[in-house]
Amino acid sequence: MLFASVVRILDLVVLGRLSSVPWRKQASNGDQDSAPLTFRPDGTFQISIFEDLHFGENAWDTWGPQQDINSVKVLNTVLDTEPAIDLVVLNGDLITGENTFLENSTHYLDQIIAPLLDRNLTWASTYGNHDSDFNLSRSALLAREQQHPNARTTNMLPNTTTAGVTNYYLPIHPHACPSCAPALLLWFFDSRGGFAFQQTTSSGARVGQPNWVDAPVATWFRDTNAALVAANDGQLIPALAFVHIPINASLALQDRGVDEHRQPGINDDVPLARQAQGWCPGGTDGGGCEYGGQDGAFMEAVAGTEGLVAVFSGHDHGDSWCYRWDGVVEGMAVEGKGVTLCFGQRSGYGGYGSWIRGARQVVVTMEEDGVQVDTFVRLESGDVVGAVTLNETYGLDSYPATPNDKTRCPTLPQASLPSPLLPPPYH
Ligand SMILES: *[C@@H]1O[C@H](CO)[C@@H](O)[C@H](O)[C@H]1NC(C)=O
Ligand SMILES: *[C@@H]1O[C@H](CO)[C@@H](O)[C@H](O)[C@H]1NC(C)=O
Ligand SMILES: *[C@@H]1O[C@H](CO)[C@@H](O)[C@H](O)[C@H]1NC(C)=O
Ligand SMILES: *[C@@H]1O[C@H](CO)[C@@H](O)[C@H](O)[C@H]1NC(C)=O
């Protein structure tokens, strides 16, 4: 009797847990496409990452709108060349907010997603430092995205004043069982930055925003991942993460040396720009130090989260390598199995630099004991460069070097732009 009622109570506990299984709560936002994302029947899932599209520059002359036409062409070329894309990720700096007008800032999104809607592709965004400015609001951009059922972008941490907007995860399920535990988790983090919407200081200057993933977001990431793993009978769930501004560890790795065969990719932004750059330690309002360390909690969460295979960033248009990180930086050592920090390929014609445009592709293949992650860059020329496998020997394996091509029809250098609104450095 006693045994039976204990069993019944346990049943109820288990049922209670099942009904609140985190991946069943997916469709929390009414506008979001609630169809579960699944692997293909062949066990693959392909992600196409467009980053630093920088739409909306110089609307007042012919140069700016021409850049957007060029960027749409990049989107179309890549999407035509990659027929098996399951999810598009827009990894920050969709729009150059310092150039846009209050009344139509977010309308540039429509130009970006038109090629996706044409192909009925679903997408998920992170926002970058240029997606926030005096005339451009992250929340308004999110609202514009969510008008479309194909948008998966959401905000699972509604405290926008502190945490940013694009903090959420997406579960990817096995093809045969969309209601089973996910075989892959995709995490999206908001590294913020840029300037506050419609705010100025007493002297009329724009108000800068912190440029790192906030510590409470790191805590949410750890707690939510732990809950997902617990709901999966304690089994790790492989994961990838996306965040616009790279963590400081990327700079520490660049300092160790980027080898063209072990970490193939362009390495022209040296030193690279990273989170908490330009802030003082403990600072809450800038201060102009070189680096404030406020991304420490997030870095520890990244290094310490078992199952996290790779983190993809943009921001540094002239860097496109992947580097396996052991979790060790000065003053911080986290026991982990290692995680690879990757740049994508800058995709847009706005913003600085004339490196050939493209989009990093990530192909995840389900395996008996986890996933295999392959990645390469599809260029606007149609060529593929930097194809690598992000396995345990990545960083030791040798690959062909990536050519450092510039786009044939070079855009004007930033210095010759007629805009008075663009202060360097322009990441
Ligand atoms: C936004 O408004 C400006 C100024 O009227 C105009 O030049 C620009 O083309 C508009 N952009 C969009 C995307 O509607
Ligand atoms: C913001 O938008 C307004 C209204 O279109 C425009 O007059 C102003 O120049 C813009 N401000 C900035 C800083 O871009
Ligand atoms: C677009 O995709 C959605 C979700 O994947 C699907 O339900 C819908 O039928 C598709 N529409 C077209 C026109 O293919
Ligand atoms: C949001 O952040 C502010 C500032 O840190 C804090 O005072 C407030 O309690 C937070 N609100 C919620 C609902 O967490």
Ligand SMILES: *[C@@H]1O[C@H](CO)[C@@H](O)[C@H](O)[C@H]1NC(C)=O
């Ligand atoms: C940040 O990066 C710098 C530059 O490589 C490195 O010296 C330092 O140890 C790093 N600190 C942390 C906390 O990541």
Ligand SMILES: *[C@@H]1O[C@H](CO)[C@@H](O)[C@H](O)[C@H]1NC(C)=O
């Ligand atoms: C990792 O992938 C590379 C490229 O496919 C391969 O040569 C290497 O043997 C793999 N390493 C392991 C441990 O499987």
